[in-house]
Amino acid sequence: MKKPVIKTRPWCPFCGQDIGRPLEPVHRKMDEFNLGECPCGAIYTSDPTGFNVGAAIVECMVAAAGDNIDLAFDMDPDEDYQDARLDNYDEQDHYVYELANVDGRKVRGVLYFIRLNKDLAELSKNIEGHRIKKSKKISQNAIRSFEVPNLEPKPDPKRQLKKAKKREIQKLTKEMDIDTLVDFAMDDSKTLRFMQRMLYDPLEEKRWLYAHAIGQVCSRVSTRKPGMVSDLLHRMYESCTDSAASHWGIIEAIGSIISARADLFGAFARHLLMYRGVPETRVPVLWALGTLAETHPQVIREMPIYSVFEFVNHQDPATRGHAIRLFGRINAMEVRQDIDTWLVDDEELIVYNHGLPQQTTVAKLAQEAVTIMGTLSEDTKPAPLTLGNA
Numbered sequence: 001m002k003k004p005v006i007k008t009r010p011w012c013p014f015c016g017q018d019i020g021r022p023l024e025p026v027h028r029k030m031d032e033f034n035l036g037e038c039p040c041g042a043i044y045t046s047d048p049t050g051f052n053v054g055a056a057i058v059e060c061m062v063a064a065a066g067d068n069i070d071l072a073f074d075m076d077p078d079e080d081y082q083d084a085r086l087d088n089y090d091e092q093d094h095y096v097y098e099l100a101n102v103d104g105r106k107v108r109g110v111l112y113f114i115r116l117n118k119d120l121a122e123l124s125k126n127i128e129g130h131r132i133k134k135s136k137k138i139s140q141n142a143i144r145s146f147e148v149p150n151l152e153p154k155p156d157p158k159r160q161l162k163k164a165k166k167r168e169i170q171k172l173t174k175e176m177d178i179d180t181l182v183d184f185a186m187d188d189s190k191t192l193r194f195m196q197r198m199l200y201d202p203l204e205e206k207r208w209l210y211a212h213a214i215g216q217v218c219s220r221v222s223t224r225k226p227g228m229v230s231d232l233l234h235r236m237y238e239s240c241t242d243s244a245a246s247h248w249g250i251i252e253a254i255g256s257i258i259s260a261r262a263d264l265f266g267a268f269a270r271h272l273l274m275y276r277g278v279p280e281t282r283v284p285v286l287w288a289l290g291t292l293a294e295t296h297p298q299v300i301r302e303m304p305i306y307s308v309f310e311f312v313n314h315q316d317p318a319t320r321g322h323a324i325r326l327f328g329r330i331n332a333m334e335v336r337q338d339i340d341t342w343l344v345d346d347e348e349l350i351v352y353n354h355g356l357p358q359q360t361t362v363a364k365l366a367q368e369a370v371t372i373m374g375t376l377s378e379d380t381k382p383a384p385l386t387l388g389n390a
Contacts, residue, residue: 006098013084014115015040015264016230021094022046022111033059034091040264042115048091050108057083057112064114071120078154080120082224086111117151117223149261152223155186162187169194176209178216185221185228192218192232199249205357207249212355215256222261233257233268240275251281252352255288262296270303276311286311286322287352293329300330312338317347321362325351328369336373342366 009018015038022034022044033045033056043064047056058072064081065072075081088097089109097107164184172181173195185191195217198210222229236250251272258265272288275281286308293300311323312335324342327335345362352358 007095007102010086010089010094010096010111012038012040012042012044013086013113014038014042014082014226014230015267016227016234017267019044019111022091035059035063038113039267040115041121042113044111044113046089046091046109046111048089048109050087050110053085053110053112056110060112060114064116065120075116075120078224079117079151081114081116082226083115084113084227086113115226118149149219149223152182152186152220154224155183164188164191164194166194166197170198173198173210173213176213178213178220181213181217182220185217186224189228192221192228196232196236196253199253201249208252208352208357209355211249211252211256212352214253215260218257219260222264226264229257229261230265233265237268237271240281247275247278247281251275251284251288255284255291258288259292259295262292262299266292266296266299269299273304273307276308282311283316283318283322286319286326290322290326290329293326297330300326305330305332306334309335312342317345317362318349320345321347321349321360321365322351324362324365324369328365328372331373333373336370339366339369343370 011017012019017038017040019038020036022036024034032052033047036044036046038044043060045056045060045063047053061072061075061081062069065075077083086096087110088100088107089095089111090097090102090107091109096111100107162184164187169181169184169191172184181191181195192214195210195214199207199214201207201210218229218232233254236254240247240250254268254272258269262269269289269292272285276285289300289305289308308323308326309332311319312327314320314323320342324339326332327339342362343366345366347362348359349362350357351360351365
């Protein structure tokens with residue numbers, strides 16, 4: 001029996017998002033390869049034959065450096081940029097295959113990725129203006145403005161690698177020893193799995209605290225190993241879709257991770273909307289979106305967020321309170337009148353901040369939302385919200 005052909009859409013090794021087909025640069029210089037850019041900021045080149053990977057790497061480095069050849073060759077791996085590659089890529093149909101031979105046709109293409117670290121990314125943007133806006137070299141989505149965290153210090157290559165043990169990781173998580181947890185996660189990927197298991201604690205307050213700890217650890221680990229965190233997000237979403245599994249703490253952890261590294265994982269946020277209709281996950285979803293909206297409202301506004309408008313008038317105070325918190329932070333004038341009606345609502349609820357519970361009322365959240373909306377002038381108010389499919 002013929003073995004089935006297994007193929008997948010190419011993805012970014014840094015953030016896990018599906019990437020667009022690499023395109024021919026508008027203005028060719030030394031360019032021989034098609035280029036692309038992931039919304040997380042990673043640049044990639046395509047070598048369709050797999051025989052010219054060295055040249056593809058050079059072009060990718062030059063493109064990432066804003067077409068500044070001197071800067072490109074002064075960059076040091078790990079310190080200035082991270083790189084990755086996907087093999088068995090077919091540029092014709094834009095798929096990555098499990099095997100290098102498909103129906104008698106050789107598939108040996110390579111996608112090579114480079115993502116600059118914080119300082120170099122800022123420098124590259126300043127060279128000849130914004131590289132994408134000015135030269136229009138790559139026809140992909142423009143880079144959003146994100147605060148990129150500093151690169152985690154490179155571990156000593158001569159050190160003895162740490163091996164994660166369940167009880168030790170549990171103890172460190174309860175103590176919120178983030179530094180030591182990051183050290184373990186850098187050496188052993190099982191660290192994040194052991195932390196995830198702690199989300200099934202029967203006490204709600206502990207689940208929120210552990211979710212916050214996971215977000216903090218992932219934020220720092222992702223500066224050097226983004227793929228590890230991307231894999232964790234995929235596993236968490238798979239757990240949410242499993243009807244036989246508990247959702248305890250999962251949505252909260254996803255929200256903590258995304259809000260801590262929206263530059264890398266912001267695209268994962270839209271998948272949270274799938275769980276808005278489940279009573280057990282409705283409030284965590286609104287909390288996660290509201291937490292992300294505090295620092296990156298543009299990410300939320302690009303989502304089909306209209307699908308949660310109705311929650312502003314929900315009978316459950318926790319639901320409408322979190323919805324009001326969310327829509328105030330993204331300046332959703334579409335529901336401003338509904339928010340105004342709750343300015344006298346003294347129903348109490350708990351909103352978690354950095355893993356800790358804070359008692360508040362719907363009225364206080366409504367007042368905060370109205371205040372935020374009032375600080376923006378007519379000229380600075382954003383465009384209407386996206387009306388795409390949830």
